[in-house]
Amino acid sequence: MTIAVLYDANRCIGCRGCQVACKQWNENDEVIPVEENGVQSKNWGSYENPPQLSARTWTKIRFTELEYNSKFHWVFTKLQCMHCEHPACVAACPVGALQKTAEGPVLYDDNKCFGCRYCMIACPFGIPTFEWDKPLPWIRKCTFCADRLSEGWEPACVKICPTDALELGEREELIAEARERIAASPEKYINHIYGEKEVGGTSWLYLSPVPFEKLGLPTLGSESVTVDVERAMGAVPPVLFGVAAVMSGVYWFIKRRDRISRERATEKEKEEVTK
Amino acid sequence: MIQKKRSFPIGTFILSILVILGLAVMIIRYINGLGAISNLSDGRAWGLWISFDLYCGVALAAGGFTLAGAVHIFNLKKYHSVVRPAVLTAFLGYTLVILALLVDLGQPWYIWHAIIYWNIHSPLFEVAVCVMSYTVVLALEFSPAVFESLSKSNLPVVRHIDWHVPWHVIRAIQIPLVIAGVVLSTLHQSSLGSMLLMMPGTLDALWYTPILPILFLTSAIAVGPAMVIFESTLSTKIFGHKLDIDVLSGLARAIPYILGIYMLLKFIELTAVGEIGLIFSAYPYYLLWWGEIVIGVIIPIILFSLPDVRQNRNAVFWSSVLVIVGLVLNRFNVSMLALGMRPGYIYFPHWMEFAISVGLVADALLVIWLAYRFLPIIEHEEIIWVKIQ
Numbered sequence: 001m002t003i004a005v006l007y008d009a010n011r012c013i014g015c016r017g018c019q020v021a022c023k024q025w026n027e028n029d030e031v032i033p034v035e036e037n038g039v040q041s042k043n044w045g046s047y048e049n050p051p052q053l054s055a056r057t058w059t060k061i062r063f064t065e066l067e068y069n070s071k072f073h074w075v076f077t078k079l080q081c082m083h084c085e086h087p088a089c090v091a092a093c094p095v096g097a098l099q100k101t102a103e104g105p106v107l108y109d110d111n112k113c114f115g116c117r118y119c120m121i122a123c124p125f126g127i128p129t130f131e132w133d134k135p136l137p138w139i140r141k142c143t144f145c146a147d148r149l150s151e152g153w154e155p156a157c158v159k160i161c162p163t164d165a166l167e168l169g170e171r172e173e174l175i176a177e178a179r180e181r182i183a184a185s186p187e188k189y190i191n192h193i194y195g196e197k198e199v200g201g202t203s204w205l206y207l208s209p210v211p212f213e214k215l216g217l218p219t220l221g222s223e224s225v226t227v228d229v230e231r232a233m234g235a236v237p238p239v240l241f242g243v244a245a246v247m248s249g250v251y252w253f254i255k256r257r258d259r260i261s262r263e264r265a266t267e268k269e270k271e272e273v274t275k
Numbered sequence: 276m277i278q279k280k281r282s283f284p285i286g287t288f289i290l291s292i293l294v295i296l297g298l299a300v301m302i303i304r305y306i307n308g309l310g311a312i313s314n315l316s317d318g319r320a321w322g323l324w325i326s327f328d329l330y331c332g333v334a335l336a337a338g339g340f341t342l343a344g345a346v347h348i349f350n351l352k353k354y355h356s357v358v359r360p361a362v363l364t365a366f367l368g369y370t371l372v373i374l375a376l377l378v379d380l381g382q383p384w385y386i387w388h389a390i391i392y393w394n395i396h397s398p399l400f401e402v403a404v405c406v407m408s409y410t411v412v413l414a415l416e417f418s419p420a421v422f423e424s425l426s427k428s429n430l431p432v433v434r435h436i437d438w439h440v441p442w443h444v445i446r447a448i449q450i451p452l453v454i455a456g457v458v459l460s461t462l463h464q465s466s467l468g469s470m471l472l473m474m475p476g477t478l479d480a481l482w483y484t485p486i487l488p489i490l491f492l493t494s495a496i497a498v499g500p501a502m503v504i505f506e507s508t509l510s511t512k513i514f515g516h517k518l519d520i521d522v523l524s525g526l527a528r529a530i531p532y533i534l535g536i537y538m539l540l541k542f543i544e545l546t547a548v549g550e551i552g553l554i555f556s557a558y559p560y561y562l563l564w565w566g567e568i569v570i571g572v573i574i575p576i577i578l579f580s581l582p583d584v585r586q587n588r589n590a591v592f593w594s595s596v597l598v599i600v601g602l603v604l605n606r607f608n609v610s611m612l613a614l615g616m617r618p619g620y621i622y623f624p625h626w627m628e629f630a631i632s633v634g635l636v637a638d639a640l641l642v643i644w645l646a647y648r649f650l651p652i653i654e655h656e657e658i659i660w661v662k663i664q
Contacts, residue, residue: 051619052317052318052617052619052620053317054317055317088473091394091396091397091473092397092398092399092473093394093397093399094389094394094397094399094400094402094403095388095389095392095393095394095400096392096393096394096397097392112388112392113381113382113385113388114380114381114382114383114385114386114388114389115380115381115382115383115385116379116380116381116399117320117321117381118397118399118470118473120317120320121320121321121473121474121477121614122473122474124474124476124477126317126318126617126618129317130309130317130320130381131308131381132308132309132310132315132316132317133307133308133310133311134308135305135306135307135308136381136382137308137309137381137382138381138382139381216618218476220476225473225474225475225476226396226473228472228475228485229396229398229469229472229473230396231485232398232465232466232468232469232472232485232488233395233396233397233398233401233469235488236401236462236466239461239462239465240458240462243457243458243461244454244458247344247348247454247457247458248454250348250349251347251348251450251454254348254349254350255350258350
């Protein structure tokens with residue numbers, strides 16, 4: 001029973017209302033900053049702005065220009081925390097500052113974090129960002145508007161979306177709805193719900209007319225990225241006690257061997273003296 | 276007390292300048308944030324400090340647990356004279372790691388959160404706990420040298436304290452301490468590898484393998500004796516305590532076996548998962564891969580297997596340097612060069628990042644220099660106080 005959001009690239013018109021609503025609700029500069037992390041904003045040949053997610057931009061629309069069905073298309077992709085079912089950041093965080101809540105959001109706690117940034121390295125989607133320009137920096141990322149959800153409101157981006165490209169709901173129901181949309185117009189969608197299986201499932205689900213790697217979303221397997229780490233960490237207790245036992249054993253054995261050989265030597269000496 | 280007037284050595288002068296420069300950069304960092312002194316970004320959140328100070332620093336400090344284990348647990352008395360320098364450099368290495376983290380962490384004043392907020396599923400939590408406890412273990416392992424020196428001192432208050440008491444306490448728990456050191460080292464040397472297991476999609480397939488923790492531990496054990504050879508040769512040159520060639524060649528003899536196991540594990544793993552072809556096809560990464568294997572593994576195995584090399588101080592020294600360079604390249608590969616970045620970012624360390632790392636190494640070298648001057652490091656009588664009683 002977790003909540004999720006379904007993003008439909010065929011419905012999105014790239015208005016970036018979600019970007020603005022996110023900044024307003026979370027009080028992250030209500031205008032797009034001219035300079036971010038010391039990098040000057042500049043026209044780089046796209047309406048897409050700012051170029052990257054940052055500690056003040058928790059969501060953005062990526063603009064992709066491509067040709068399919070022998071026509072030029074502008075395809076939009078909304079980027080934000082995917083709120084994974086088995087989040088790498090939660091497994092990575094040494095102090096448990098990131099937690100997956102039962103309702104779905106992956107939440108970050110300022111009061112625990114000490115700024116190691118392992119979550120940023122671990123995230124398979126490259127989402128968490130850091131306040132590089134502050135002397136007291138924290139990690140920042142999309143919160144799923146958990147504060148709004150607890151009031152029974154939709155996240156700011158979902159609320160503002162004028163074309164229903166974003167839809168909040170029960171994860172299983174949204175997956176069913178996504179399947180219906182694909183079945184209803186198979187010529188408009190590829191038969192893949194991004195986030196249904198990726199890294200063990202995410203709370204944000206994507207529908208698109210083109211394969212997701214063309215939108216710059218990482219191609220990921222259905223296995224959670226934490227599997228190998230969990231196996232390695234499971235070996236820690238046996239290794240701890242095993243190594244301690246072996247080392248104690250070796251110490252005891254070698255000490256005993258040396259004592260016996262020393263005793264033999266003194267016995268021999270005594271024998272020689274008595275002779 | 277001072278018999279001879281010493282001229283202020285130029286080496287210590289340069290080291291002091293580097294330390295001061297590092298401190299100045301640290302001040303800028305605490306006022307203006309990490310962005311002001313580094314080229315780190317959201318696309319490359321870990322840089323030079325993690326690769327060099329954490330990944331290389333911890334591995335290169337492996338001489339402490341390998342030598343302490345060899346002498347005190349396996350009772351290889353021959354190497355007794357190098358345990359104390361090895362433990363000292365290991366202790367300084369770990370102190371350096373912690374100091375580097377105090378710069379690298381966003382909120383270093385909360386570093387103690389690792390003690391109260393536990394995420395036992397995080398390999399970094401394990402590294403943090405092991406590094407903290409192992410630094411304490413190393414300090415205790417080394418403390419008898421300090422007590423010995425204090426007991427001979429004429430300082431006002433210090434000379435009235437009976438330093439035999441703590442000395443005997445540490446002596447009594449020496450073996451448990453050494454075992455704890457080996458256990459903690461095994462755990463965190465390997466966990467530094469486990470940390471990278473979180474990035475199956477980002478770390479290049481030539482390096483990513485579920486057995487990374489084992490590879491990390493094996494390569495750390497191999498570089499332990501190489502670092503001891505490296506350090507003791509240098510201290511011979513600077514302080515003039517000549518180490519027995521028998522000790523050096525004994526350490527050198529052990530290295531090919533460990534490196535051999537390491538190389539076999541690497542090749543067998545790549546073959547088993549069917550990715551062995553990458554070592555010829557994955558341009559440009561295979562250049563880095565072959566770099567670390569040829570420099571740090573294949574050539575040292577050959578050189579250290581030759582008896583003539585093992586009997587020649589210079590040859591042993593330079594072969595050890597190869598092992599060390601290979602390990603450094605390996606740690607840089609896995610934690611930086613072969614670890615993918617977010618699209619749209621580039622990274623090359625800022626000069627102030629280098630200033631921090633270089634300043635910390637200068638710190639450690641200054642402390643080593645002081646320790647060799649004032650503490651009984653090399654020529655210490657093993658049982659002086661046992662005789663007294």
